[in-house]
Amino acid sequence: xxxxxxxxxxxxxxxxxxxxxxxxxxxxxxxxxxxxxxxxxxxxxxxxxxxxxxxxxxxxxxxxxxxxxxxxxxxxxxxxxxxxxxxxxxxxxxxxxxxxxxxxxxxxxxxxxxxxxxxxxxxxxxxxxxxxxxxxxxxxxxxxxxxxxxxxxxxxxxxxxxxxxxx
Amino acid sequence: xxxxxxxxxxxxxxxxxxxxxxxxxxxxxxxxxxxx
Numbered sequence: 007x008x009x010x011x012x013x014x015x016x017x018x019x020x021x022x023x024x025x026x027x028x029x030x031x032x033x034x035x036x037x038x039x040x041x042x043x044x045x046x047x048x049x050x051x052x053x054x055x056x057x058x059x060x061x062x063x064x065x066x067x068x069x070x071x072x073x074x075x076x077x078x079x080x081x082x083x084x085x086x087x088x089x090x091x092x093x094x095x096x097x098x099x100x101x102x103x104x105x106x107x108x109x110x111x112x113x114x115x116x117x118x119x120x121x122x123x124x125x126x127x128x129x130x131x132x133x134x135x136x137x138x139x140x141x142x143x144x145x146x147x148x149x150x151x152x153x154x155x156x157x158x159x160x161x162x163x164x165x166x167x168x169x170x171x172x173x
Numbered sequence: 174x175x176x177x178x179x180x181x182x183x184x185x186x187x188x189x190x191x192x193x194x195x196x197x198x199x200x201x202x203x204x205x206x207x208x209x
Contacts, residue, residue: 016184017186021188076180116186117184118182120183121176123177123178124175125177127176
């Protein structure tokens with residue numbers, strides 16, 4: 007893709023990896039903000055429920071187009087940088103207000119994508135690894151990992167290593 | 174999660190979706206090349 011054609015997205019090969027936080031709901035993972043969005047075992051596909059108003063009423067923000075789109079917040083999110091494991095979640099970074107049902111992990115994303123300074127949002131994503139933090143039910147984390155076909159990690163170095171790999 | 178305001182667009186192909194390169198066929202095998 008040349009710089010002369012800014013319309014076309016840049017093509018890259020190999021899924022990206024990053025860090026994200028999910029909410030635990032039973033043995034499932036949901037989005038952090040959008041708790042009604044349940045991640046599917048294997049790969050999940052982003053959808054957009056954003057609406058805009060015009061003179062004829064309320065309409066989908068980008069009907070007929072896949073998520074994510076520019077000038078919207080849709081997509082499956084991940085952050086580029088890890089964090090310090092100090093027994094707490096970095097709320098200012100992840101937007102986490104309560105740890106009670108939060109689980110951090112590594113995620114792989116591909117398809118349509120938008121990349122910003124701190125992370126990215128993609129059309130498809132799958133959990134790669136879940137971090138079994140001390141405050142979580144370890145057996146529950148194991149069941150969730152089994153459901154999603156991903157690893158469970160307990161140490162910082164292991165998680166960082168997985169995030170550095172290509173999917 | 175906040176990923177920043179200035180966002181660049183990409184299309185990411187997972188590794189398994191890379192185009193398969195089919196090698197050029199070699200010269201026809203001679204009878205002695207054929208396994209018994």
